[in-house]
Amino acid sequence: MDLASLPDFTVPLLASVLAGGLIGFEREWRGRAAGFRTHILVCLASALLMTAAVAQGAWSFDALPGTQIVSDPTRMAHGVLTGIGFLCAGVIFRAGFSIHGLTTAASLWITAAIGLLFGAGLFALAAAGTVLTVTALVILRLVSQRLPQKSVVDAEIVWRRDAADAEDAVEAALTALDADRRCDRFELIDNGERVRRTFRLKVAGAAALKALAARLRGVEGVTGYRFDPRDD
Known part of the structure; x- marks a missing residue:
């Protein structure tokens, strides 16, 4: 060669x-x-x-005499x-x-x-x-x-532990969007002062996520949320 x-x-x-x-x-x-x-x-x-x-x-190499090289x-x-x-x-x-x-x-x-x-x-x-x-x-x-389809979204929501009605309000907001949602984690963070939960949701589009975000902002005790749409 x-x-x-x-x-x-x-x-x-x-x-x-x-x-x-x-x-x-x-x-x-x-x-x-x-x-x-x-x-x-x-x-x-x-x-x-x-x-x-x-x-x-x-x-370039020297084969031994009488040998056959098979690649x-x-x-x-x-x-x-x-x-x-x-x-x-x-x-x-x-x-x-x-x-x-x-x-x-x-x-x-x-x-x-x-x-x-x-x-x-x-x-x-x-x-x-x-x-x-x-x-x-x-x-x-x-x-x-x-094609008509729903996107899968990872949702992370945080609220104050002392907000008695926050969890029920969050659950209601998610149920209105996806009744078959799946919950992933329950966590206490910030020295037990806040609760963080993650969910898997199926949504019809960005408008549904905006509506969910607006509803969560109106829940007393919710201090943060993050939506992470799946994408390959």
Whole structure:
């Protein structure tokens, strides 16, 4: 393997950059931690390593007389997909009930897989994977936004412990919004002076959250609240 063989590697490497850029652009547009550059680097690194694995027969080394060297590029693929798991774990975090970053982690994982396909010379399969991935991230999201659905929201509400009617008023406000709400935690904070509870709610949109916020502000004893809509 020398400089003369570089033109043979140009197409898979450039294709991996293009595929990673297309997928990363959608994540960058959504403001995710792993965006344009990260996806390009993941796809390019996968393509580089797989190209090197496929071309093992051209590596410069002296084989022992009478030996036969058999290369197995799939071992490189296994290593890359295992290693990318550590990077994917870095974009996943938990907030209340919700787990955020799963879609971004999945996009990084499939971007690595697409890079491996380009490196192995399976251009049609890699291109199809790129198109389907971008479709899933962009087109299907636009479709889901037009469907009637409710968003899941993590709600954290704090009130004074000495406010006797605060808890009942908070429960009533939440029941009016979502009768099937789920409670997560009960906590005493500030040396036992305040109660903090977290809930999982299903709401129809931002207007419902604004109405809930306005109602909570009118509850005597409520000192704070936080709403955290789930988003991938």
